[in-house]
Amino acid sequence: MSQVLPAEGGLRRVIGDGESFPDGEVEGLGPDELLALYRNLVLLRTYDERSVVYHRQGRIGTYAIFWNHEAMQAGGVFALEERDWIFPAYRESAIGLLRGMPVSTVLSWWRGHPSGWWNPAEFNVASICVPIATQIPHAVGFAWGSALKGEDRVALTFFGDGATSEGSFHEGATFAGVMKAPVVLFCNNNHWAISTPLSAQTAAPTLADKAIGYGMPGIRVDGGDVLAVYQATREAVARARAGEGPTFIEAVTYRAAPHATADDPSIYIDLERVEVEKENECVGRFERYLLRAGVLTEARVEEIKQEALELMRTGIVEAEAEPPADPGLVFEHAYANPPPALADDLAELRRVLGE
Numbered sequence: 552m553s554q555v556l557p558a559e560g561g562l563r564r565v566i567g568d569g570e571s572f573p574d575g576e577v578e579g580l581g582p583d584e585l586l587a588l589y590r591n592l593v594l595l596r597t598y599d600e601r602s603v604v605y606h607r608q609g610r611i612g613t614y615a616i617f618w619n620h621e622a623m624q625a626g627g628v629f630a631l632e633e634r635d636w637i638f639p640a641y642r643e644s645a646i647g648l649l650r651g652m653p654v655s656t657v658l659s660w661w662r663g664h665p666s667g668w669w670n671p672a673e674f675n676v677a678s679i680c681v682p683i684a685t686q687i688p689h690a691v692g693f694a695w696g697s698a699l700k701g702e703d704r705v706a707l708t709f710f711g712d713g714a715t716s717e718g719s720f721h722e723g724a725t726f727a728g729v730m731k732a733p734v735v736l737f738c739n740n741n742h743w744a745i746s747t748p749l750s751a752q753t754a755a756p757t758l759a760d761k762a763i764g765y766g767m768p769g770i771r772v773d774g775g776d777v778l779a780v781y782q783a784t785r786e787a788v789a790r791a792r793a794g795e796g797p798t799f800i801e802a803v804t805y806r807a808a809p810h811a812t813a814d815d816p817s818i819y820i821d822l823e824r825v826e827v828e829k830e831n832e833c834v835g836r837f838e839r840y841l842l843r844a845g846v847l848t849e850a851r852v853e854e855i856k857q858e859a860l861e862l863m864r865t866g867i868v869e870a871e872a873e874p875p876a877d878p879g880l881v882f883e884h885a886y887a888n889p890p891p892a893l894a895d896d897l898a899e900l901r902r903v904l905g906e
């Protein structure tokens with residue numbers, strides 16, 4: 552099966568455009584599941600949009616925006632069981648919300664507060680990795696170890712197009728293929744690694760082509776179509792659970808927001824393409840699908856959005872109610888015998904902070 556699956560030359564899609572491309576269906580998803588998936592999308596979207604506001608208000612630090620990545624995140628996670636683990640990067644910082652993590656925990660992470668570090672075993676969500684691609688070997692090792700222990704767990708790891716050029720991706724993918732680790736390598740191809748374009752990450756026609764060299768199937772899917780993402784991930788998870796090893800999923804999108812709150816993409820990005828992407832953004836796409844199918848009403852949409860906003864309001868209040876962290880924590884746990892200069896630095900920091 553080490554080939555790019557034949558149907559994957561184009562991008563898999565399920566959601567139609569309301570005109571020439573007809574709506575499809577995913578077997579096994581009834582109205583309740585579809586609504587649950589919609590709620591997850593709205594929760595992530597609301598988290599993201601409010602976080603940009605909180606950043607502008609100086610209430611959280613630099614923030615990695617994931618606007619229009621919600622379908623990849625929610626669709627991927629919806630294909631997992633609770634016992635399966637998620638290994639996120641900074642772009643999936645709020646993925647824990649889909650596992651019941653409090654909003655205040657994620658906001659605290661972006662506030663640089665220790666209460667933002669959760670116990671991974673509580674939610675089966677590993678810590679956020681900022682060094683690019685490092686979560687991939689973590690996920691693969693975890694999945695392999697889990698299989699050796701006879702547990703029935705799959706690991707899903709998210710990473711970007713840029714991450715596929717990193718050594719950690721190569722090491723993780725090689726190991727996963729050789730060991731047949733029950734892992735899903737989920738690549739969100741948003742065409743950019745900050746200002747470095749996709750064309751710099753591979754000379755092959757697609758990123759899914761990379762799967763071949765690691766002996767695993769590669770699937771290409773429309774990253775803005777939450778149902779197509781769910782369906783593709785469900786297949787990959789089933790393959791992993793059946794002992795058939797890893798799958799590489801390339802979910803294709805185009806980054807419609809800045810890389811992070813400290814970025815000005817207008818100097819490098821294709822602004823027309825961004826406009827097209829915004830028009831076709833993933834939450835609205837699924838919302839219109841559900842309205843067409845009669846699963847959702849305008850009134851229900853409003854209700855679900857208000858509920859998510861309320862969760863955010865409570866979350867930021869709780870995060871801001873945390874007592875200030877002791878700056879000494881930054882200096883601990885790195886050295887058994889700290890060099891004297893470190894103590895001087897901490898003293899200086901305390902002086903600057905007026906402590």
Ligand SMILES: Cc1ncc(C[n+]2csc(CCOP(=O)(O)OP(=O)(O)O)c2C)c(N)n1
Pocket residue numbers: 642681682683710711712713714715741743744745810
């Ligand atoms: C090992 C490493 N090198 C460089 C960086 C700086 N850096 C932060 S984000 C980023 C771009 C990554 O792009 P991609 O993998 O496509 O993910 P995206 O940000 O698009 O989700 C880079 C190079 C880093 N965090 N880690």
Ligand SMILES: [Mg+2]
Pocket residue numbers: 711712713739740741742743744745
């Ligand atoms: Mg990228």
